[in-house]
Amino acid sequence: MNSAGPHSAYEEKIRDAVQRVLSRNISGLKTLEDIALDFGATPKETIYSKDSMRLYHYTPTTDEVYRVPVLLVMSLVSRYYILDLAPDQSLVRFLLDSGFDVYLVDWGIPRPEHSEFTLDYYVGEALPECIEEVKADSGEDSVALVGYCLGGTLAMMTTALCPDDSVHALACFTTPVDSNGMRLYKAWAESKSFDIDELVEELGNIPAQFIDAMIQALRPLQKTAGRMGMLDNVLNDKFVEAHYRFERWSSDHIPMTGGTARQLFNDFLRDNKLLKNQLEIKGQRVDLKNITVPFMHIAALHDHIVPAAASKGIIDLVGSEDKKEITLKGGHVSLVAGGNAVYRLWPQLSDWLSERCV
Amino acid sequence: MTDDQGEPFLEPMRMWREWYQRSEKQWSEALTDIMADEKFGKTWGRMFQEWLHAQHMMAELIGQQLAALNMPSRSDILSIRDRVGEMEDSVSALTAEIVQLRQQMKKTATTNAEKPPSGVKRTRKPAAKKTPVDETGKTEASSVAPKTSGDSESAAMP
Numbered sequence: 169m170n171s172a173g174p175h176s177a178y179e180e181k182i183r184d185a186v187q188r189v190l191s192r193n194i195s196g197l198k199t200l201e202d203i204a205l206d207f208g209a210t211p212k213e214t215i216y217s218k219d220s221m222r223l224y225h226y227t228p229t230t231d232e233v234y235r236v237p238v239l240l241v242m243s244l245v246s247r248y249y250i251l252d253l254a255p256d257q258s259l260v261r262f263l264l265d266s267g268f269d270v271y272l273v274d275w276g277i278p279r280p281e282h283s284e285f286t287l288d289y290y291v292g293e294a295l296p297e298c299i300e301e302v303k304a305d306s307g308e309d310s311v312a313l314v315g316y317c318l319g320g321t322l323a324m325m326t327t328a329l330c331p332d333d334s335v336h337a338l339a340c341f342t343t344p345v346d347s348n349g350m351r352l353y354k355a356w357a358e359s360k361s362f363d364i365d366e367l368v369e370e371l372g373n374i375p376a377q378f379i380d381a382m383i384q385a386l387r388p389l390q391k392t393a394g395r396m397g398m399l400d401n402v403l404n405d406k407f408v409e410a411h412y413r414f415e416r417w418s419s420d421h422i423p424m425t426g427g428t429a430r431q432l433f434n435d436f437l438r439d440n441k442l443l444k445n446q447l448e449i450k451g452q453r454v455d456l457k458n459i460t461v462p463f464m465h466i467a468a469l470h471d472h473i474v475p476a477a478a479s480k481g482i483i484d485l486v487g488s489e490d491k492k493e494i495t496l497k498g499g500h501v502s503l504v505a506g507g508n509a510v511y512r513l514w515p516q517l518s519d520w521l522s523e524r525c526v
Numbered sequence: 527m528t529d530d531q532g533e534p535f536l537e538p539m540r541m542w543r544e545w546y547q548r549s550e551k552q553w554s555e556a557l558t559d560i561m562a563d564e565k566f567g568k569t570w571g572r573m574f575q576e577w578l579h580a581q582h583m584m585a586e587l588i589g590q591q592l593a594a595l596n597m598p599s600r601s602d603i604l605s606i607r608d609r610v611g612e613m614e615d616s617v618s619a620l621t622a623e624i625v626q627l628r629q630q631m632k633k634t635a636t637t638n639a640e641k642p643p644s645g646v647k648r649t650r651k652p653a654a655k656k657t658p659v660d661e662t663g664k665t666e667a668s669s670v671a672p673k674t675s676g677d678s679e680s681a682a683m684p
Binding site for chain 2: 213214215216217218219220222223228230231232233234235267269276277279280281305306307308351352355356359361362363366367370371385386387388389390392393396397399400519522523526
């Protein structure tokens with residue numbers, strides 16, 4: 169074809185466009201191929217196991233660690249590896265490299281025989297046992313708890329009920345305590361048309377797909393928008409890699425035990441009992457004012473899952489004298505595992521813990 | 527961004543994508559408002575109950591047909607998954623026991639050396655100087671941070 173005249177400019181543009189599309193596809197395929205299953209890869213040992221729950225101890229990366237060990241508590245509906253997403257995108261690794269002795273509670277995937285597990289099991293049994301195991305393993309008499317999302321709520325309840333000084337400090341991120349701030353879930357919980365008991369009776373545990381759908385309902389078009397953003401950045405390998413890692417994690421939810429779902433739905437969402445200090449664990453009332461250890465809560469500015477309103481006033485609920493609440497840029501997940509977490513949340517957490525874990 | 531930014535040639539979809547991304551939050555909020563409405567809740571609740579019954583009936587019906595064909599049903603596969611889960615739990619419990627035994631042996635061996643079980647010194651102190659980070663977490667370094675999927679408010683993850 170002759171390329172003289174005004175057509176040549178168009179031919180050039182068409183050629184460029186075709187090349188660009190091809191290189192995007194090749195780049196996309198290459199990235200898919202290159203992304204190994206390297207999540208949760210930081211070296212660790214399972215030091216305690218009960219039902220589907222695992223307690224991991226990460227191998228310290230420094231010769232000298234802070235005296236008080238740090239126990240990370242995950243949410244009940246998310247896989248633990250968001251805190252150890254990739255070798256260069258890992259809160260766990262950051263804490264290790266900062267000189268902490270790090271442990272993590274992974275709740276695992278509940279099975280039908282666990283469907284009766286309620287918060288009594290998680291808060292009144294499993295988490296206190298994990299704390300005792302960490303104490304025994306580290307040789308220390310207390311631990312610092314760090315809870316993410318619902319894991320933060322579990323950690324707060326456990327600390328409030330802790331009879332001794334086993335909890336040395338408590339840090340939570342994006343932790344819901346006030347269901348009035350969770351408008352959609354609150355509306356569902358208050359609706360007479362939705363019968364949680366029938367759902368639990370029929371299904372046993374709430375399936376992971378259902379949990380995923382509930383989270384998607386909070387921002388129904390976000391996933392598609394994210395994928396479009398990925399298309400615009402397909403030549404940016406780092407962006408694509410991070411996108412796929414998040415996509416994989418965000419579609420990897422875990423079922424919630426029927427008993428816990430029923431309790432959260434009725435006591436937490438509908439009746440807001442935690443905020444009113446009326447929630448009971450094994451017959452014992454949870455009064456958040458009993459939390460007197462150093463406390464920090466970190467909220468995310470763009471969090472739509474646990475909006476600021478759902479954790480508003482958290483600082484006033486606890487009885488600690490040393491307490492702090494900060495809001496950082498980011499969404500519910502990018503706060504803990506996004507590309508900028510290393511400049512935002514991680515150093516804040518590390519600095520706060522380092523002053524209290526000596 | 528890619529090198530073709532600002533070059534809409536042959537990329538009409540790009541403009542649409544950009545519009546979608548910009549307006550996604552508003553559309554999502556509108557949809558969430560609808561879902562929070564009691565009328566929607568009633569309809570959805572009824573549909574959901576019907577779906578539960580239908581699913582129960584279908585599972586029974588298909589299960590019978592698959593059994594007649596000597597093929598496993600979904601619930602059969604799920605029960606195998608649960609069995610595997612049970613085995614994983616057992617292996618994990620054994621692993622934890624072995625780790626604890628090893629720890630105890632190490633502890634016994636190093637009793638005189640007065641070393642903690644993990645073998646690391648627990649004497650670290652916080653550094654005197656820290657990088658100042660403001661409430662939005664912005665430091666000088668963050669302005670040169672590479673753009674990644676996780677930074678975006680409208681990224682794919684929650």
